[in-house]
Amino acid sequence: MEKNVTRGGQFLVKETKAQDIFTPEDFTEEQLMMRDSVKEFTDKELWAHKDKFEHKDYAYTEASMRKAGEMGFLSVAVPEAYGGMGLGFVDTALVCDYISGATGSFSTAFGAHTGIGTMPITLYGTEEQKLKYVPKLASGEWxxxxxxxxxxxxxxxxxxxxxxxxxxxxxxxxxxxxxxxxxxxxxxxxxxxxxxxxxxxxxxxxxxxxxxxxxxxxxxxxxxxxxxxxxxxxxxxxxxxxxxxxxxxxxGNGFKIAMNALNVGRIKLAAACLDAQRRITTEATKYANERIQFNTSISNFGAIRSKLAQMATSCYAGESGVYRAAHDIQERIAAREAAGESHQDAELKGVEEYAIECSILKVAVSEDVQHCSDEGIQIFGGMGFSEETPMESAWRDARISRIYEGTNEINRMLAVGMLVKKAMKGHVDLLGPAMKVQEELMGIPDFETPDYSVLFSEEKELIGKLKKSFLMVAGAAVQKYGPDLDSHQQLLMAAADMLIEIYLAESTVLRTEKMVATKGEAACEAQIAMAKLYLYNAVDTIAQKGREGIASFSEGDEQRMMLMGLRRFTKYQNLPNVVALRETIAAKVIADNAYTF
Structure with a gap:
């Protein structure tokens, strides 16, 4: 059952190799065909009619859902026995991703129907209930x-x-x-x-x-x-x-049904925010290339180029994390089915296994799409505030994603809480690595200068240190508060932000490392820059949140020792030229006149 699949939450204490993760570059020919089919539907039926959605044309939303049903898009995750395609979890994420970018109105209708509207019957219903209801839901008849x-x-x-x-x-x-x-x-x-x-x-x-x-x-x-x-x-x-x-x-099983439905909904929500980011970044790039001020395109201005680089980077990181986790879930489901479990049980337990990652991604990508749309408005300037441009509606639509499927505050606390519970059950060994970090803090630092001649060698070493910083803070907090940790919400929120940045930074670096292995460094120049830029920003966030957490529960020598450790774990040997990284990314996006990664 284990294979090479890292269990939920284990990314923190187990090294993951680039060849063991799934990336968007690994889509099969069938998946690429599905993606293109969904994109065509989205462009033709949704993006071209954004005004109808913005003017509250509920009938058009319903009609679009029926067309999606006719195309088979509502049935991707439904088993064949009940009228569905019976495709894997990656396919489910892919369709949810590319069908959701044009408008939040349709995205919400689609997600509510295929997820929390259909899935509870598929996963918890009796055979009679599934045969009666699921085929009609899968086809879009109901x-x-x-x-x-x-x-x-x-x-x-x-x-x-x-x-x-x-x-x-x-x-x-x-x-x-x-x-x-x-x-x-x-x-x-x-x-x-x-x-x-x-x-x-x-x-x-x-x-x-x-x-x-x-x-x-x-x-x-x-x-x-x-x-x-x-x-x-x-x-x-x-x-x-x-x-x-x-x-x-x-x-009495309703609360369990509700919580498990939300686990799936969280990663699907993260996927649903991705194409919105792609489209926002593309539209902002087009406008920046076309808008002339001071006798030049505003895409030539460093302030604009910085924004485009950050927008593209957050989307690339979100893709990396979502498809990594989606494939891990798919592999866990397949392993459970191979071990003799029913599809229902295998899918329930497979998704539940990665509940931590689902919460991490929900928070990260929903906040990234909000920031992306906000920067999109800024690039458009006054026009961005107008309903005539797509930025205004994108910003409004993005706002709900931080609220539903559990607020981001609750998901932050859940991510850390679930990790601690897994450790208590012995599913993830946090105690051993946390003790090693404490021993390392008491020891003499290694002052040798490592060899960083191999691509990403320093970045991967730094990610390992970032994991130590989380283990140091979380381990000390658990020791101090024990079962009362749940009541220290601001500490949990700071620890969650550290956890989120570790997962996204590692996913981005591993995706790029895997890509470089097949395409070479020259073909992946912008992707390498995005991986390094995301990590640079993550290090800053982890250093800040680490200090906040440490200061909240420690003092004296203990505090000084942990702050010293945090500085050691968030220190670059060779600080990257962040301006140059942004410039490399922006040059690619501006030349392509779109997000093309």
Missing amino acids: FGAYCLTEPGAGSDANSGKTKAVLSEDGKYYSITGAKMWISNAGFCSVFIVFARIENDKNITGFIVENDPSNGITLGEEEHKLGIRASSTRQVFFNETKVPVENMLSER
Whole structure:
């Protein structure tokens, strides 16, 4: 089962070799064909009609979803037995990536339907439930929605007040309650509804058909900052009768269903932010090349070139992390199936294995797309603030991605919390490496100058040191606070930022190293520059967050020792010329007039 696949969270303590990770350059011919087909659909049906989405044309969103169903894009992750393509997790991420870049409205509708609208039935439903509902959802004949959030239960999802009362004859449940922020509510056929039976500790999931005559009413469409043509309504259930056979999984299992659905949703959300970044970077580059000020294109100005370089770099890093994790999940699912597990169990446990990486990527890429769109507006100047350009809507659409699938604050704390729990269970050995770091701090530093003649030798050594910095801070924090660590949220947030930067920096360097091995350094000049630039920025972030964390729980000699260690672990032997790196990246993007990596 293990093969060469690093278990979830193990990237922190186990060396990963470039040849063992999957990158976008490893797409098969079939995957490239799928990508091109999705891009063609997105350009023709979505990007060309952005104005319809911005003017709240909900009917066009629904019609576009039906076309996506006809093209088979809604069925990629659905097993063949239930009318789907039964493709792997990488294919799922790929389709989600390239279908989501044109508009957040369609991206939300697509994600809500294929993910939290369909997946809970596929992974938790009985055979009868799957045969009844999944083929219609896979084809786009029916659409799904997910009713979890309530006016008083947002991030604390298990505190919902919606009730499910069993009838006297034991044949059905009557569901009563209110749900809010329900994507696809205006045109869905099936709701996944979470309600509490009696005084159960945990909520229970139900499959509820959307029948207005059965006590279901909808609120008006919400008027939102972004994703304007995504149908978002409140849903009210008034003694809605649901047959007992429509309970999803077991009684009290709803919270588990909700959390596992969010794990998948998090990495898919990260994928869904990637093509938006590509398109923003491309549009900003085109404008910078065309816009003349002071008798020259503004793309010749260093301040603009710096922005384009950073925008391209964050997108490249996001791609590197998303497809690395997606393939790891795919390999884990395949290994479990080969060991005799059902597809349902294998996929559930395979995704759950990488819940840490899913949270890391959700936070990183959602924040990168927001920053990218903000810089896009800045490059467009006054025009960027106008609805006539795509930057204004891109900025508004990007904002929701830091909120749904669990806020970024919660995902930061989850990433570190899950890592500590894995260590406690013995799934990831953090204690041993953390103790070695403590011993290293007490020892005499090695003052020899290493040989960095091989490409990325210093960068990879530095990434190893960055991992030590996290182990030092997190290890000392766990020792000090033990089970009370959860209550120190600002410390957890600082540690999470260190963890996020380590994973993204390593993914970017390994992807580029693998690419150079096949194409040569000359063909990968810009990619090498992006890998080095991302790492440079990551080192700065880790140094800052490390100091913040250390200062929050230590003092005296202990604090001085850890700060000394942090300086040692975040120190370059040969500081890169960051301006030159940005210039190399910008020159490539500007010459291509697009993001072409």
